[in-house]
Amino acid sequence: MKKMAIVLAAGQGKRMKSKLYKVLHPVCGTPMVQHVLDMVQEAGCERSVVIVGHGAEMVQSVLGDKAEFVLQAEQLGTGHAVLQSRELLEGEAGTTIVICGDTPLVSKETVLAMLALHESSAAAATVLTAELPDPTGYGRVIRGEGGEVEKIVEHKDCNPQEAAVREINTGTYCFDNQKLFAALAKVTNSNAQGEYYLTDVIGILQQQGDIIQAYCTPDADEAIGVNDRVALAEAERSMRARIMKRHLLNGVTIIDPAATYIESSVVIGADSVIYPGTVLRGATSLGEDCVIGPHADITDTGIADGSIIHHSMLKGAQIGSRCTIGPYANLRPGSVLGDGCKIGDFVELKNATLGDGSKVSHLSYVGDAVVGKDVNIGCGAITVNYDGYNKFKTEIGDGAFIGSNVNLIAPVRVGDGAYVVAGSTITHDVPDSDLAIARERQVNKPGYADKIRSRAKAKKERQN
The missing domain is CATH 3.90.550.10 (Spore Coat Polysaccharide Biosynthesis Protein SpsA; Chain A)
Incomplete structure (x- = not known):
């Protein structure tokens, strides 16, 4: 009928x-x-x-x-x-x-x-x-x-x-x-x-x-018919409980359902563990054996099996298997990680693709970039992608090493196996297997630190 x-x-x-x-x-x-x-x-x-x-x-x-x-x-x-x-x-x-x-x-x-x-x-x-x-x-x-x-x-x-x-x-x-x-x-x-x-x-x-x-x-x-905000909150509470029960019965561990927010559209694989304070929204899907949270905020993001995300925000990203992210990482739309990647604390990615095994361990920004496999990007490194009007792309080849506090001024390419020395500002392409140094040569002036202190002290005394 x-x-x-x-x-x-x-x-x-x-x-x-x-x-x-x-x-x-x-x-x-x-x-x-x-x-x-x-x-x-x-x-x-x-x-x-x-x-x-x-x-x-x-x-x-x-x-x-x-x-x-x-x-x-x-x-x-x-x-x-x-x-x-x-x-x-x-x-x-x-x-x-x-x-x-x-x-x-x-x-x-x-x-x-x-x-x-x-x-x-x-x-x-x-x-x-x-x-x-x-x-x-x-x-x-x-x-x-x-x-x-x-x-x-x-x-x-x-x-x-x-x-x-x-x-x-x-x-x-x-x-x-x-x-x-x-x-x-x-x-x-x-x-x-x-x-x-x-x-x-x-x-x-x-x-x-x-x-x-x-x-x-x-x-x-x-x-429950929702006619006011009180009934809306009651409906939210009831549906949250229904969503949590469904995931629990499907083999997901939710440590504290009352302190976890999961929207109705989210998919979670078996044996994943969700810690308190986690928020999962939109078209988010988690594979099996993932560990999420505490305090992860994830929206419209796909996460493959065995990945771990702690204290981080992800939106519109795609995460491969066995990746670790956080704490305090921010993956913005267009971030794509291969398998086995590591994104550490206070790292921000935007419209960036990282190949398998690549690492950005701490305090770096990678935006509008294509990064190959097994690349190490050091602390404080930045892809300088915006000139105030336009965005430009940075390319980093497989196996490259980017030292700490490196600025890569896009558009620029660092070749396969290349090595960029810490503190460098790179404005030209680095060929495969080359080493790039772009910084002032160090000069030491004997005893000059004491002169600077003396001048500063005298100036302070005159002001007082």
């Missing part, structure tokens, strides 16, 4: 008190509405229609071609929002999931279980429910003796017996698609708010004698 989804994402979210539209607020690095859309598609929905309103262009730009979009120009209730997709979906036969774009914690497993109940019982509608310790403010789901839904009662309308029910309506549904749109045509706005409510469809289907089912999620956190 064909499956479709309608994602409600038209609300502005005034309670968020933000310039960013509500459904675009990220949870563990991904916009809420993106979580929802990805989930329904993973659950097998062949068509996904997103109802947009406030911030429509921005929502569409974030989701791109992953969905069809319909504008709800005026927000007149959830039933009205779903009705906007009529021209796209009314003629389809199958099952439609209706879900809000601010419910990022609803899982694929829950939706699949709800769909299975819906289809096996030939229901016209199935409501996703949850049991809450304190259901105050939520609509209660009242079931019949056979477990079917008799009615959904809003909190303000509950009698004492109904108010004692802890099973609530989460606002996520499965519908027989054609019955959904037929019932929507009968929904009116004869209520205090003057809006068209999707919950009225349930009553209309019941009056027709259709079966209404309810599936209760085993995880009450899935009921």
Whole structure:
């Protein structure tokens, strides 16, 4: 049976008190509405229609071609929002999931279980429910003796017996698609708010004698709808715990999950160890047997097996296997390391490629450079890549040795096996296997240090 989804994402979210539209607020690095859309598609929905309103262009730009979009120009209730997709979906036969774009914690497993109940019982509608310790403010789901839904009662309308029910309506549904749109045509706005409510469809289907089912999620956190920053923090906490559990069960050691931040898109190989204070964001992927942290901040970076990163920041980099980085290194976008490289303390790389086995051990800057294999770059060395207007490239061949406090003034090439003496400023190419010295010859003046001290002391005494 064909499956479709309608994602409600038209609300502005005034309670968020933000310039960013509500459904675009990220949870563990991904916009809420993106979580929802990805989930329904993973659950097998062949068509996904997103109802947009406030911030429509921005929502569409974030989701791109992953969905069809319909504008709800005026927000007149959830039933009205779903009705906007009529021209796209009314003629389809199958099952439609209706879900809000601010419910990022609803899982694929829950939706699949709800769909299975819906289809096996030939229901016209199935409501996703949850049991809450304190259901105050939520609509209660009242079931019949056979477990079917008799009615959904809003909190303000509950009698004492109904108010004692802890099973609530989460606002996520499965519908027989054609019955959904037929019932929507009968929904009116004869209520205090003057809006068209999707919950009225349930009553209309019941009056027709259709079966209404309810599936209760085993995880009450899935009921969280994010309407303010408090709920956003709760959703973040819950999803973080879910992400940590997934990695732990996949063989990753996370020393202190409460002190570690990992976004939903991150991939980590088995037997890697993540120390506290680590932040892993975006399209970051770690191989097996890596050691990360403490206090590593890594974004959009690929790290191969067995590499170690301590107290460092990496963004947009690619790291080979068995590399060691840090502490206090900064690898900026375009940094590419081969296997077995070493990047030490207070080293910065930007748009630089290092071959296998090369080392930049401490206090150096390598930018806009191509460095060969087994190169040693000494303390304080700098590739001088910028003249105030343009960037220039430095090339260093295999097996070269760059001494401490060397300035390589780009564009320049140091050949294979070449040796640049410490303290040199290199402005011309160094051929293969040559030794380059570019510094003033040392001159010692006997006893001159005492004269300098005497002059300085006399000057200070005159000033006092």
